Amino acid sequence: MLLDGRVAIVTGAGGGLGRAHALYLASQGAKVVVNDLDRGAAERVAAEIATAGGQAIGVAASVTDEAAVGAMVAQVMDRWGRIDILVSNAGILRDKSFAKMSLDDFRLVVDVHLMGAAVCAKAVWEIMREQRYGRIVMTTSSSGLYGNFGQANYGAAKMALVGLMQTLAIEGEKYGVRVNCLAPTAATGMTEGVLSEESLRRLAPGLVSPGLLALVADEAPTRTILCAGAGHFAVANITLTDGRYIGGGPDAGEQVIRQWDGVTDRGGEIVPAYGFTQAERELASAGLVAKVAAAQSVTERA
Numbered sequence: 001m002l003l004d005g006r007v008a009i010v011t012g013a014g015g016g017l018g019r020a021h022a023l024y025l026a027s028q029g030a031k032v033v034v035n036d037l038d039r040g041a042a043e044r045v046a047a048e049i050a051t052a053g054g055q056a057i058g059v060a061a062s063v064t065d066e067a068a069v070g071a072m073v074a075q076v077m078d079r080w081g082r083i084d085i086l087v088s089n090a091g092i093l094r095d096k097s098f099a100k101m102s103l104d105d106f107r108l109v110v111d112v113h114l115m116g117a118a119v120c121a122k123a124v125w126e127i128m129r130e131q132r133y134g135r136i137v138m139t140t141s142s143s144g145l146y147g148n149f150g151q152a153n154y155g156a157a158k159m160a161l162v163g164l165m166q167t168l169a170i171e172g173e174k175y176g177v178r179v180n181c182l183a184p185t186a187a188t189g190m191t192e193g194v195l196s197e198e199s200l201r202r203l204a205p206g207l208v209s210p211g212l213l214a215l216v217a218d219e220a221p222t223r224t225i226l227c228a229g230a231g232h233f234a235v236a237n238i239t240l241t242d243g244r245y246i247g248g249g250p251d252a253g254e255q256v257i258r259q260w261d262g263v264t265d266r267g268g269e270i271v272p273a274y275g276f277t278q279a280e281r282e283l284a285s286a287g288l289v290a291k292v293a294a295a296q297s298v299t300e301r302a
Helices: 016-027 039-051 066-080 103-131 152-175 197-202 210-216 252-258 260-264 277-285 293-301
Strands: 007-010 031-036 056-060 085-088 134-139 177-184 225-229 232-236
Touching (some): 007 016, 007 066, 016 031, 016 039, 016 210, 031 039, 031 066, 039 056, 056 066, 066 103, 085 103, 085 210, 103 152, 103 177, 134 152, 152 177, 177 210, 252 260
Parallel strands (some): 007 031, 007 085, 031 056, 177 225
Antiparallel strands (some): 225 232
């Protein structure tokens, strides 16, 4: 019961993967807030948790509605006095090739996935900072990390969540707030018709949820992208190659082409500790061995 006494909010938890997350966190001792647009679905999952001996409440709210999310957070604080875990799972699909996709559908998917996660994180951020403890999990996807045909909107939103995670993890570090991403592969309403029936059977949502424990427990990492599906777990990284110094001569463009193999050589690549690592390496390559002042000032202001 590694989460005994912890309070967790799971968005989009009325069914599918979110339901599996809520049930799993409750089984590990967490008090769970089951959030969903559908009040009945949220309350049914909360009832399942209560029947199994856990504690849960179902709350209907759209993750894009700041007032509704704020009211949900206030309700949780009134009831349990703290919020330790946020799992941003709510999402929708509007799949079409980019040529056929309307910008309205692009905005809608980005709004729900990206802005919904930001709205929920913002609502709990000060609570977690003040209590010097917090665990936030964003739900990214292989569609964002690597791309998928017909999912320009979804992929853009999911990769944006990685960027949000990276920055929140840096800003939350000294307050005990750790932020990670989960990239699930699961048979849900969002994947029906995409994979074979046999594949869907092997991709039960419950096989993803155990990965959450590593991301939200006391010893959780931060800035990790955990990929999970069918009982298999792996980590994805955003890396930076060693590269080549070419300079800014008149033939620089041609030199980039000639030295492309060296520029892209993955031997010695790193996972940068923060965004300014790129600038630091570039300046070092040009003979300026110094920390980027902006990186230090940003850290001090956090």
